Amino acid sequence: MSDHVDLIIIGAGPAGMSAAIAASRQGLSIVVLDEQARPGGQIWRNVEQRRDGALSTVLGRDYAAGAELVDRFRACPADYRAEASVWHIDEGQGTGGGKVFYLKDHQARVLEGRCILLATGAQERPPAFPGWTLPGVMGIGAAQVTLKSGGQIPDGPVWIAGCGPLAYLYAMQLRRAGGTIAGFLDTTPPGRLLPNFFAFLQAMLFQPAPMLKGVAWQLALRCTVPWVPHVAALTADGGDRLKTLTYTTTGGKPVTVEAAHLLVHEGIVPGTHPTLMLGCEQAWSDAQDCFAPKLDEWGETSLPGIFVAGDAGGIAGAQAARLRGELAAVAIMRRLKPSAVAERDAVKRLRSRLSRIIAGRAFLDRYFRPREAACLPPDDTVICRCEGVTAAQIRALTTNGLGDPNMVKAFTRAGMGPCQGRQCGYGVARLTAEITGTHAATVGLYRARPPLKPITLGELAVLDKQRTEA
Amino acid sequence: MTRTESDILVIGGGLHGLSVALQLLRAGRSVTILEESWVGRHASGASAAGVRTMFRPVSELPVSVEAAGMWHRIEDLVGDTCGFHANGQLRVAERDTDLISLENRVRETRSAGFKHEEMIDRQTLRRLAPAIAPHCVGALYVCTDGAADPHRTLRAFRVAVLAAGGLICEGTSVTGADHNDTGWKLLCGDRIFRAPVVVNAAGAWAGKIAAMLGDDIPLGVKASMMMVTERVAPFLDPVVSAVGRTLSFKQSEQGTLVIGGGLQGRADVEAQRSFVDFERLARGARAATELFPAVRNIRIVRTWAGIEATTSDHQPVIGASTRSPGVFHVFGFSGHGFQLVPVTGLILRDLIIDTKTSRQIASFAPDRLGVRSAA
Amino acid sequence: MFRKIAQPAQGVTVEVDGTPVRASLGETVADLLLRQTEVGFGVNAASGRVRAPYCMMGVCFECLVEIDGRDSQACLMPVREGMRITRRMGRPEVAA
Numbered sequence: 001m002s003d004h005v006d007l008i009i010i011g012a013g014p015a016g017m018s019a020a021i022a023a024s025r026q027g028l029s030i031v032v033l034d035e036q037a038r039p040g041g042q043i044w045r046n047v048e049q050r051r052d053g054a055l056s057t058v059l060g061r062d063y064a065a066g067a068e069l070v071d072r073f074r075a076c077p078a079d080y081r082a083e084a085s086v087w088h089i090d091e092g093q094g095t096g097g098g099k100v101f102y103l104k105d106h107q108a109r110v111l112e113g114r115c116i117l118l119a120t121g122a123q124e125r126p127p128a129f130p131g132w133t134l135p136g137v138m139g140i141g142a143a144q145v146t147l148k149s150g151g152q153i154p155d156g157p158v159w160i161a162g163c164g165p166l167a168y169l170y171a172m173q174l175r176r177a178g179g180t181i182a183g184f185l186d187t188t189p190p191g192r193l194l195p196n197f198f199a200f201l202q203a204m205l206f207q208p209a210p211m212l213k214g215v216a217w218q219l220a221l222r223c224t225v226p227w228v229p230h231v232a233a234l235t236a237d238g239g240d241r242l243k244t245l246t247y248t249t250t251g252g253k254p255v256t257v258e259a260a261h262l263l264v265h266e267g268i269v270p271g272t273h274p275t276l277m278l279g280c281e282q283a284w285s286d287a288q289d290c291f292a293p294k295l296d297e298w299g300e301t302s303l304p305g306i307f308v309a310g311d312a313g314g315i316a317g318a319q320a321a322r323l324r325g326e327l328a329a330v331a332i333m334r335r336l337k338p339s340a341v342a343e344r345d346a347v348k349r350l351r352s353r354l355s356r357i358i359a360g361r362a363f364l365d366r367y368f369r370p371r372e373a374a375c376l377p378p379d380d381t382v383i384c385r386c387e388g389v390t391a392a393q394i395r396a397l398t399t400n401g402l403g404d405p406n407m408v409k410a411f412t413r414a415g416m417g418p419c420q421g422r423q424c425g426y427g428v429a430r431l432t433a434e435i436t437g438t439h440a441a442t443v444g445l446y447r448a449r450p451p452l453k454p455i456t457l458g459e460l461a462v463l464d465k466q467r468t469e470a
Numbered sequence: 471m472t473r474t475e476s477d478i479l480v481i482g483g484g485l486h487g488l489s490v491a492l493q494l495l496r497a498g499r500s501v502t503i504l505e506e507s508w509v510g511r512h513a514s515g516a517s518a519a520g521v522r523t524m525f526r527p528v529s530e531l532p533v534s535v536e537a538a539g540m541w542h543r544i545e546d547l548v549g550d551t552c553g554f555h556a557n558g559q560l561r562v563a564e565r566d567t568d569l570i571s572l573e574n575r576v577r578e579t580r581s582a583g584f585k586h587e588e589m590i591d592r593q594t595l596r597r598l599a600p601a602i603a604p605h606c607v608g609a610l611y612v613c614t615d616g617a618a619d620p621h622r623t624l625r626a627f628r629v630a631v632l633a634a635g636g637l638i639c640e641g642t643s644v645t646g647a648d649h650n651d652t653g654w655k656l657l658c659g660d661r662i663f664r665a666p667v668v669v670n671a672a673g674a675w676a677g678k679i680a681a682m683l684g685d686d687i688p689l690g691v692k693a694s695m696m697m698v699t700e701r702v703a704p705f706l707d708p709v710v711s712a713v714g715r716t717l718s719f720k721q722s723e724q725g726t727l728v729i730g731g732g733l734q735g736r737a738d739v740e741a742q743r744s745f746v747d748f749e750r751l752a753r754g755a756r757a758a759t760e761l762f763p764a765v766r767n768i769r770i771v772r773t774w775a776g777i778e779a780t781t782s783d784h785q786p787v788i789g790a791s792t793r794s795p796g797v798f799h800v801f802g803f804s805g806h807g808f809q810l811v812p813v814t815g816l817i818l819r820d821l822i823i824d825t826k827t828s829r830q831i832a833s834f835a836p837d838r839l840g841v842r843s844a845a
Numbered sequence: 846m847f848r849k850i851a852q853p854a855q856g857v858t859v860e861v862d863g864t865p866v867r868a869s870l871g872e873t874v875a876d877l878l879l880r881q882t883e884v885g886f887g888v889n890a891a892s893g894r895v896r897a898p899y900c901m902m903g904v905c906f907e908c909l910v911e912i913d914g915r916d917s918q919a920c921l922m923p924v925r926e927g928m929r930i931t932r933r934m935g936r937p938e939v940a941a
Contacts, residue, residue: 035903037923042902049871054851085921088748101748106915110749123904135884135897136846142901145920146847150876151869155848177850240895241884261846271904279743385899386906388892407508410515410621413724417891418700418771418906423899449772450746453903454700456915457729458766461759463752601939700916701890705939725890725936764939767915 005029006336008100008113009078010086010274013041014066014318015310016119017073018325019332020080026333026340030078031111033102035085039070041121042141043318045148055151058177060169063148069322087451089116091278096305096335098278101451101463108459115305115332119325120271122311125290126423127162127266127374128391130235130381136242140170140265147173154261157182159245161234162265164368165210168217170263171225182259183226185247187266189371190230199363207360232373236262266370270312273422277448278303284441287365288315290426291445298331299324307332316354316361323354375430375440383431384424386417394431403436405429405446418454421446476502476637478822479656479665481644481679484514486800486807487671488627489815492548495634497819502637502663504644504656506675507742510624513673513807516776518696518718518730519620520709521809524559524612525575527785528582529833533813535584536829538614540812547812549633550626553619553723558708560590560599561610562761568713572610586612601705601762606712617709617720620808627811639663647682653796654683667796667822674739674777676787676801684794687787687802688839693737693744693775694730694805695751699768701725710761717757727768729758732805735775744775780804781839788814788834790821798822799836846897847879859928868924875901875908875919878930886910886919887933909933 007023009016012034020032040047044066050056056064073080081104088101097114124139131137140162146152147170157180160171171181193200203211221227233248236259245259269290272282280301281294292314299307309328310321327350333340377383379392389412397411405428408414414428415421421428429440436443478494480487483505491501505511521541523534544552563569569589576587590611595602598611631638639658646657653666672679677689702725709720711731718731733754736745751773759766781787784804791797798821800814813829820827853869860866861881868877875898878886885895886908898908901920908919911931919930 035921037921046871058850083921083923088746090745090748123902124900126899126905132899133894133896135895138898139900142899145901146876146879150847150849150872150879151851151853152847152849152876152880155846241897385896386889386891388889388894404508406511410510411625413621413891416698416772418769418909419904420772422904449774450748451770451773454769454771454916456767456769457699457755457759460748460752460770461756461766463749464756465749465752701936703936703938762939768937768939769916 004112005031006113007115007117007332008033008111009117009119010100011041011119011121011310011312012036012039012073012080013043013119013121013310013321014069015321015325016041016117017069018322019117019119019309019329020078021072021076022326022329023332024076024078026337028333028336031113032078032080033084033086033100034080034082037082039073039080039082040066042145044070045145050148058173059148060173085453086274087453087455089274089278089452091303091306094304098306103453103455103459106459108455108463110463114336115307117307117309117328117332118274118312119308119310119321120274120312122268122315123271123422125266125269125370125426127264127370128377128381128383128427129233130378131237131242132264133382133385134236134238134242135240136238136260137236137262137264140167140263141268143263144170144173147177153177153179156180156260158261158263159183159185159257159259160263161185161187161231161247163188163370164265164267165214165364166268167265168214168221171221172217181225183228183257184221185231185234186227186229187231187371187374188229188368190250192367196363196366199366203360203363206356211360232371234264266374267368268311268315269426270314271422272445273420273448273452275301275308275312276445277450277452278306280306282444285314287362289369299328300331305335316358320354320357323350323357326350327354375426376434377427383427384414384417386419386423387413389414389424391427391431394428395435403432403438403443405432405443408432409446415446420448474661474663476500476663476665478667478669479504479654479663480669480671481656482671482673482676482801483509483638483640484512484671484673485510485624485627485811486803486814487669488631489811490669490671490800490818491631491636492627492634493815493819494822495631495636497823499823500635502639502665503631504642504658504663505638505640506643508640509628509638510621512742513776513778514624515620516696516774517620517808518720518728519618519623519808520559520718520720521554521617522559522612522615522709522806523586523809524610524615525561525711526806528579530785531579531582531584532830533817534809535586537810537813541618541809542614544812548626548630550622552623552626554616555723556614556616558598558611558613559615560595560708560710562595562602562606562710562712563608564606564712566607569608571713575610586614588612598708599706599710601764602710603761603763606761615709618808619723644679644682649684649794667798669798669800669818671800673801674737674779676779676799680799683791683797685791685797685799685836687799687836688782689802690780690782691737691739692778692780692805693735694778695733695735695746695754695773695775696728696730697751697754697770697773698729699727699770702727702768712757712761715757717754717761719758719761727765729754737775737777739777742777744777746773746775778803778805783838786810786834787836787839788817788831789836792837846884849880857924857926859924859926859930861930862932870924872924873920874910874912874917874922874924874928874930877924878910878919885932888935890936
């Protein structure tokens with residue numbers, strides 16, 4: 001039932017595709033498992049089908065450029081399995097690599113790999129606020145996904161609330177697509193530019209093109225859409241769907257407006273669920289205000305033979321993800337095929353390109369760091385969407401002096417729903433830290449329990465080895 | 471400021487430790503619980519919370535039947551129902567030969583004087599569990615058994631202990647023990663706790679603690695796996711197990727299906743971690759779908775393995791140390807200790823305060839497992 | 846809630862809560878349901894509140910619907926000809 005390969009890559013975004021292309025050149029046997037129906041990851045979702053036409057213009061040149069990598073990935077000898085949902089990974093208990101359990105066509109399958117590369121990407125940082133569970137409220141990243149895969153935009157005026165490059169990019173795309181922006185509620189706190197001016201210059205030096213583009217977007221938006229700076233608090237209201245929203249600027253009074261669509265964004269964070277479940281050591285990144293797995297310079301985790309590349313290992317964007325995918329492929333080749341020596345110069349080039357991107361990143365991390373209040377919402381806010389657990393319930397429990405998210409989970413059911421704590425992990429960590437007077441870095445996230453994705457009883461039953469005829 | 475002197479130190483903040491502490495507090499003693507991580511972190515929080523007298527070893531029945539009575543009045547004990555519902559426990563027979571083995575079991579318990587177990591036929595089984603597979607021919611049934619909510623139970627016992635004046639020191643790991651004329655001195659890093667009496671309720675770590683306290687009790691470790699599904703509409707009241715299967719199947723108050731029964735994962739006791747082995751857990755999924763074909767498409771959202779101590783005869787260790795003065799053991803429940811929680815508090819209270827108990831606990835004696843020489 | 850910016854060339858027909866609906870090739874079930882007039886993808890199994898997708902990338906599970914008899918994340922599932930999609934207005938039933 002289980003077959004063996006040299007390398008299993010999970011995720012067919014920029015990091016996974018680049019690693020597959022690089023590693024397959026050396027003749028490794030590779031399987032790439034991806035949850036989506038087509039390669040590209042979230043950044044280039046559906047790019048193959050959007051090569052031209054109106055949508056391609058709307059999404060811009062950086063999006064269209066992804067098609068070239070997807071073509072090369074399709075052409076490389078790696079065995080690509082789409083719509084394959086990985087639900088468990090068993091580490092090899094010190095021997096390196098491990099077993100990957102996945103579902104495809106409702107069949108549970110097991111695959112053993114001498115090395116595993118997790119290129120599972122990022123998720124939007126869930127900025128809990130009162131009313132964020134109402135239909136009509138969505139992540140900006142989510143709205144962009146449905147623009148890429150469905151070619152659609154919200155029907156009617158859109159409120160955008162948040163900060164960061166993706167917020168500006170989507171706003172520009174929305175306007176190009178003929179959408180209306182009711183207002184842009186910029187949540188970047190006041191006084192961010194001056195203390196980070198050196199980082200700004202550094203970013204301009206190392207990443208001039210994307211930086212200039214970003215500045216131009218912001219200027220264009222400020223001139224053409226209603227722009228509210230320094231928004232500090234947000235509440236969404238309505239019965240079964242969003243009807244009004246209330247925002248408060250720093251030092252200002254609450255303003256309530258009618259709203260049918262509210263798109264929010266407070267940056268992205270690495271998807272840590274697979275590495276947490278495996279027990280890979282995690283480190284708090286103060287710069288990015290989140291956890292990321294501890295990685296060596298090649299992307300190997302604390303578990304031998306388990307690598308991470310791309311935004312799953314720390315946010316750096318698609319270009320960096322490609323480079324990190326290639327670097328991980330080099331390390332994996334050296335591990336599995338010592339005879340195939342990679343050129344030193346090539347590695348050096350990869351590293352220098354990567355360091356330029358990372359040098360430019362520092363400014364974005366600092367300037368768009370989410371405001372403290374975005375992480376510590378008022379009592380009536382639902383933190384765990386699945387189980388409907390509020391900030392008040394978590395605060396009440398943690399006032400007893402307890403400071404472990406797993407205990408909060410056991411006693412409130414927060415994190416026990418289908419998303420398994422992916423949406424409330426940071427919220428619970430922050431609230432616990434707030435009450436116990438510590439830091440989210442010390443509190444940590446929930447332990448991640450398998451399965452990574454739900455699997456039915458019937459699908460699991462098939463894996464029983466001692467099964468006789470049904 | 472933490473109180474460091476008590477009448478009794480309880481090592482281990484699982485349900486048994488809490489229950490013992492609660493009874494001693496109510497008897498007027500001062501009690502401090504030393505818990506390595508947090509209350510219920512391991513087996514207690516990972517339990518399926520079955521409240522079952524059915525099919526227990528006959529030697530456990532006297533205390534188990536008493537515990538059952540206490541569960542029916544659990545609110546009097548801890549001020550909360552603990553989510554306990556006496557919806558019955560069923561042990562299903564899938565073949566006629568299974569029926570015979572169950573009938574033998576009923577004869578055995580009846581001859582020992584216990585009348586709570588009864589046989590039910592196919593029709594009654596279908597009425598109690600309408601979704602059961604048509605091939606099932608009958609069952610053993612205890613209508614007064616049932617199940618509770620493990621986390622709610624933990625919370626209730628924790629609150630009750632605190633309300634009774636108990637001190638719970640979480641994040642407090644016992645690293646050493648010393649005994650002199652005045653009693654025990656337990657080292658917890660740079661902190662010291664003193665008491666004339668120490669209760670070892672340290673679950674999977676009880677063997678290590680026993681060694682510190684001068685007893686050498688051979689123990690194994692279990693990592694029983696559990697799985698829980700998404701919430702589904704109510705369809706099943708009793709807890710269901712089956713002859714010849716490693717399965718325990720119930721629907722919780724929240725609507726989730728909680729499926730366990732003792733399939734073993736892997737435990738790393740030192741690292742306090744446990745691992746789920748899906749190729750083995752698949753057996754449980756298969757058993758569940760064969761007994762309840764309609765749950766085939768219900769999705770598993772979470773699985774885990776709880777770490778617990780097990781003994782060679784699968785019966786707990788409850789009693790005073792015969793070597794170390796003032797040391798009492800309560801651990802090794804081997805995967806079926808939840809139901810006994812209320813009664814262990816009473817047993818230990820009697821043993822500690824009256825130095826004896828009228829309850830039948832001879833088969834739980836710490837010595838029986840072959841205590842070797844003191845360390 | 847959402848509208849297409851251009852009419853797609855190729856389409857498929859699927860069934861949403863028993864009614865035939867046209868969808869475009871390459872989009873996901875979640876994309877399609879976002880264009881339906883009724884609000885929501887179902888109700889939350891714990892609280893009963895109406896829910897709709899938040900993340901669209903497989904993280905939040907707010908887009909769960911029944912597709913051809915199985916619960917699926919609508920945002921990860923491409924539409925296919927003849928697919929039967931059911932929004933769940935309560936907890937799944939276990940038929941006796």
